[in-house]
Amino acid sequence: xxxxxxxxxxxxxxxxxxxxxxxxxxxxxxxxxxxxxxxxxxxxxxxxxxxxxxxxxxxxxxxxxxxxxxxxxxxxxxxxxxxxxxxxxxxxxx
Numbered sequence: 001x002x003x004x005x006x007x008x009x010x011x012x013x014x015x016x017x018x019x020x021x022x023x024x025x026x027x028x029x030x031x032x033x034x035x036x037x038x039x040x041x042x043x044x045x046x047x048x049x050x051x052x053x054x055x056x057x058x059x060x061x062x063x064x065x066x067x068x069x070x071x072x073x074x075x076x077x078x079x080x081x082x083x084x085x086x087x088x089x090x091x092x093x094x
Contacts, residue, residue: 012083
C-alpha cells in the first residue's frame with residue numbers, strides 16, 4: 001500500500017508549519033511530525049478514519065493538535081487531500 005500527499009495537503013502542512021514557526025519553532029516541528037506519524041498509521045489501518053454522509057472520503061482525527069486529515073482509500077493507495085484545523089471551515093463539497 002502507498003500513501004500520497006496531494007498538492008493541497010502539502011500546502012496545508014506548509015501553511016500550518018509556517019504559522020506555528022513564527023511563534024514556536026519546536027511546536028511547528030512537533031506538529032508536523034505528529035501529522036506525518038498519524039498519516040503513516042493509515043498504511044496499516046486505512047479505515048480508521050471516520051466517514052461523513054455529507055462528504056466523500058474519510059477523516060482521521062488528530063485530537064492532540066486539533067487537526068483532521070481528509071483522505072480517500074481505494075484499495076492500494078491512500079490519498080491525503082487536506083490537513084484541516086478543527087476550527088477551520090470545511091472546504092466546499094467537490
